[in-house]
Amino acid sequence: MFLKKSNFFSKISVKILLWYSAIFISNAIFLFLLAYFIVSATLRDKETTSISLEMEKILLDIQKYGLSNIDKHISHKEKEDFVIEILFKNKPLYVSENFKKLELGNKIIENIKSKKKFFTINLDDKTFKFQIYQATSYTIVVGKNVASTEELLEKFREIFFGMILFTMLLGIIGGLIALRKILLPIKSITQTAQYIINTGKLNERIKVENTQDELYDLSVIINKMLDKIEVLVKSLKETIDNVAHDLRTPLTRIKITSELALSEQSKLNPKDALLSCLDESDKILTLLNAIVDISQIETGSLKLNIERIQLKKLIDDVIDLYDYVIEEHNINLSVKCNENIYIYGDFNRLRQALSNLMDNAIKYNKPNGKISIKALEINDKICLFIRDTGIGIDAKDLPYIFERLYRADKSRSKQGLGLGLSLVKAIIKAHEAKIKVKSKLTCGTIFCIIFHH
Numbered sequence: 001m002f003l004k005k006s007n008f009f010s011k012i013s014v015k016i017l018l019w020y021s022a023i024f025i026s027n028a029i030f031l032f033l034l035a036y037f038i039v040s041a042t043l044r045d046k047e048t049t050s051i052s053l054e055m056e057k058i059l060l061d062i063q064k065y066g067l068s069n070i071d072k073h074i075s076h077k078e079k080e081d082f083v084i085e086i087l088f089k090n091k092p093l094y095v096s097e098n099f100k101k102l103e104l105g106n107k108i109i110e111n112i113k114s115k116k117k118f119f120t121i122n123l124d125d126k127t128f129k130f131q132i133y134q135a136t137s138y139t140i141v142v143g144k145n146v147a148s149t150e151e152l153l154e155k156f157r158e159i160f161f162g163m164i165l166f167t168m169l170l171g172i173i174g175g176l177i178a179l180r181k182i183l184l185p186i187k188s189i190t191q192t193a194q195y196i197i198n199t200g201k202l203n204e205r206i207k208v209e210n211t212q213d214e215l216y217d218l219s220v221i222i223n224k225m226l227d228k229i230e231v232l233v234k235s236l237k238e239t240i241d242n243v244a245h246d247l248r249t250p251l252t253r254i255k256i257t258s259e260l261a262l263s264e265q266s267k268l269n270p271k272d273a274l275l276s277c278l279d280e281s282d283k284i285l286t287l288l289n290a291i292v293d294i295s296q297i298e299t300g301s302l303k304l305n306i307e308r309i310q311l312k313k314l315i316d317d318v319i320d321l322y323d324y325v326i327e328e329h330n331i332n333l334s335v336k337c338n339e340n341i342y343i344y345g346d347f348n349r350l351r352q353a354l355s356n357l358m359d360n361a362i363k364y365n366k367p368n369g370k371i372s373i374k375a376l377e378i379n380d381k382i383c384l385f386i387r388d389t390g391i392g393i394d395a396k397d398l399p400y401i402f403e404r405l406y407r408a409d410k411s412r413s414k415q416g417l418g419l420g421l422s423l424v425k426a427i428i429k430a431h432e433a434k435i436k437v438k439s440k441l442t443c444g445t446i447f448c449i450i451f452h453h
């Protein structure tokens, strides 16, 4: 599952290794071949020049002393490496001693006939390079033993071949390291996926080496995706658990009431039993509707009807809804909102969000408490504050109040599903606005919605 501990090679990016392998091998092979061809061409050229020089000397001797006297006057002093033959009408006129030892038979005549200027003949441990000069009546054949040059070139070939092999080996090692670096993260990805499939545990992650290459990016992004999936699955599980828990109470009540109403000894009025069942099924419907609403808004499947809204009108609309309850709780309500403050949004959805905040401000307020609603335009933002003087929210509960079905212990005495603020948050988020909260236990709570122009 885990990648090996960081080492020198693992820090080199895969891309660099592959480039290194490809460029290094091709460049090195090209340079070695080039060097070999330059060296071999230079050495062979040197041999050809020395044969041509020898040939020129013989031609000068022929000019000076005449062809018939050449065997007596030839300046060639039986140089060890050179062999010379002068033919008159294809019959030997002069043959140097070391030429005779070679026993070349018809090989020279064959090459003279083929009209080649230069040719090479290999004998046991010697290699002779010949030059032929053909005049109308005579032919000069000069040969040189080039075995030492060929041996040298043979050595060069061996060295260069060895170097090419060594370079290819280095390239292959580089390639293999790169391949290993590619395969290790892929193996780790596969093993992590297999582990999650086998165990169903989403907490496993790909162990990544910081190589800053594409595979590192892929591993990091998969880990991030797994983080997200883990959070989503956890919240889904919690929601299902909470919904099941919250459905159990009204459903049990419906069951008990129905059983009671159906039993023969029951004194329960069937109409009262039905009314109680209706009440409980209303609670279930409200819970399910709210959950569906939140999901639809969060996933964006519920389209918003965006329009220009006068904020004062929106606030008045919400207050109208709660007029009676505010009066009943003897709450002192103050509203400060300039009539020329406008926002863009879905009127019904925003009214739903404000109603939930208002509902909380009333529900969790103290007797004869206060609620103040204030709208302020600050730079390019519009801030709407809803403040109450209620029981407040404990600091430990504050991070969770926007989660579905979360209710602080202190508020359990009041009726509620714990879905109001989740809905508010979803609506506010869909409007690309923000909601913030500040609260002090026993002193009150202040919610602030920030709209952008």
Ligand SMILES: Nc1ncnc2c1ncn2[C@@H]1O[C@H](COP(=O)(O)OP(=O)(O)OP(=O)(O)O)[C@@H](O)[C@H]1O
Residues within 6 Å of the ligand: 356, 360, 361, 364, 365, 388, 390, 391, 392, 393, 401, 402, 406, 407, 408, 409, 410, 411, 415, 416, 417, 418, 419, 420, 421, 422, 445
């Ligand atoms: N103004 C407030 N004063 C004190 N506590 C609050 C206030 N608003 C929210 N809370 C706390 O946050 C929790 C979540 O609020 P939310 O509106 O989501 O649920 P609820 O009011 O309990 O139920 P519902 O709104 O679904 O009827 C509440 O249970 C309460 O503990």
Ligand SMILES: [Mg+2]
Residues within 6 Å of the ligand: 356, 359, 360, 416, 419, 420, 421
């Ligand atoms: Mg509420």
